[in-house]
Amino acid sequence: MSDPHALFSRPRPIPTHLITGFLGVGKTTAIRRLLERRPKDERWAVLVNEFGEVGVDAELLADGEVAVRQVAGGCLCCVASQAFTVGLNHIIRRERPQRILIEPTGLGHPAQVIETLTGTLYASVLELHATITLMDARHLASARHRAHETWCDQIHLADVLVANKADLYTEQDREAFFEFARALDPPKLRTALVSRGDLDPAWLDLPLSAARRALFPEAHAFLTAHRLKTSESGDPQPLETDRPEWWTAESRGEGHFGRSWRFGPTVQFEPMRLDETLRRDAWDRVKGVVATSTGWVSINRVAGVGGLEPHPGAAEGRLEIIDHRPLDGEVIDRELLAARRPVAP
Ligand SMILES: Nc1nc2c(ncn2[C@@H]2O[C@H](COP(=O)(O)OP(=O)(O)OP(=O)(O)O)[C@@H](O)[C@H]2O)c(=O)[nH]1
Ligand SMILES: [Mg+2]
Known part of the structure; x- marks a missing residue:
């Protein structure tokens, strides 16, 4: 792999932020909020x-002004680690960003990503700031989450710990979160309850511990993603001739099972039937x-x-389902x- 120092010699390292948290806790929502409030004269990426094979978040994040790059098919820390550095190098070289936000998969263990970003490869290129971890305080009452090693370490390695979706919490959930957070050792730089991923942009300036x-x-250590019906090169192949x-x-790892789809431009769904299926x-x-049949939608x-929302459209349809039970x-x-939607003859 090429040496990023040679490629991107620059006077000041780029502030880089890891936004971690378990599946669906609101990482992408939080990044969208941060992007909306970024200084308009700054280039962010x-x-x-x-986790899944196709990836959807880049579509959900796309705002036309910020460079978004997606690495699908595994987690940053293991099988996709080379894809990660390639993706990151690409962003640094092409976009020359003034700030980089990184969202690992909700099933990703943050340790190795932190190690890579603070290692010699990126030493004078990036400056990794505080790890901001979102969680859902309701998971504190879920034995499955509390037993999940990645869930535990996402929280343990957080510098800033944020319980998102506070609008859905009971008083008991709030108390449970603060009691839990108070007991954490070493202590966090900040702990907070927020809704809709409303992070305080000032947290971006906090240092990594x-x-x-x-x-x-x-x-x-292991996240095995195996592809079905793909060519040797990994390019999509038709499932059946018709x-x-x-x-x-499909993909599998971290005690979870995923199934992904890509749909070409002629595939349209009946929204009610699709919603029912999902x-x-x-x-x-x-x-x-x-x-x-009534336009593009996002599903979250x-x-x-959660449900279907109107969406401006994409080059192709994409869908991911992930569960802790085999699908x-x-x-x-x-x-x-x-x-x-039936295709016209
Ligand atoms: N009620 C409520 N819903 C929220 C909040 N934050 C996010 N959501 C919803 O939660 C769902 C998941 O949000 P995302 O931001 O996509 O979560 P994520 O952590 O990026 O998910 P993965 O990347 O799949 O792990 C979406 O439907 C959001 O609209 C919140 O504070 N309250
Ligand atoms: Mg996301």
Whole structure:
């Protein structure tokens, strides 16, 4: 791999921010808010990484003014680590940003990303600031989350710990969060409750604490993503000859199962049928951008909550489903096929 020092010799390292947190806690929402409030004369860039094979967040973030680069198919810390540095180098070289925001997958362990960003490769190129971790305080009452090593380490390695979705909390959830946060050792630089990812931009200036160590440094070791129906080169291949514009893949790792789809330009769904299909189960995460008979929509659901919203459109349709239980991908695939708008003969 080329040496980024040679490529990007520059006087001052670029402030870089890691926004971590478990699946669906509101990382992309928070980044969107930060982008909206950025100084208009500053060039910012975003690197976003997805567990699934196709990735959707870049579409949700696109605002035409900020460079967004996506690394899909695994997590930054392991299988995709080379794709991560390639993506990051690309952003640095092409965009020459004045600030970089990085969103790792919600299933990503942050330790290795922090190590890479603070290692010799980027030493004088990037200046990693405080790790900002979002969480859902309601997960404190969920044995599955509390037992998840990556969930624990995302919180443990946070410099700033933010409980998002406060609008959905009970008084008990709020108290549980502050009690939990008070007991954390080493203490956080800031802890806060917010809604709609409303982070205080001043937190971006807080420093990274070098003293934090992962509780489960081995947790990120394996995330196997295996592709279905793809060519050797990894390019999408038709699933069947009568469905040339329908590509699907599955991924697995960190105790979770993913299924992803890409749809070509002629694939349109009936919005009601699509919504019904995607509501069939309270999967941990459903997100996508797809064409329907009434226009493009984005889909953003967490544990059964959320729906379809109008979207300006994309080059192709994309959909991801992730759950902690094995997915019956073939059944969902058939249901999605049945939710298509019939193609005119
Ligand atoms: N009620 C409520 N919903 C929220 C809040 N913040 C985010 N959401 C919703 O939660 C869903 C997930 O938000 P994202 O920002 O995509 O979450 P994420 O952490 O980026 O998700 P992944 O990248 O898939 O891990 C979306 O439907 C958001 O609109 C909030 O404060 N309150
Ligand atoms: Mg996201």
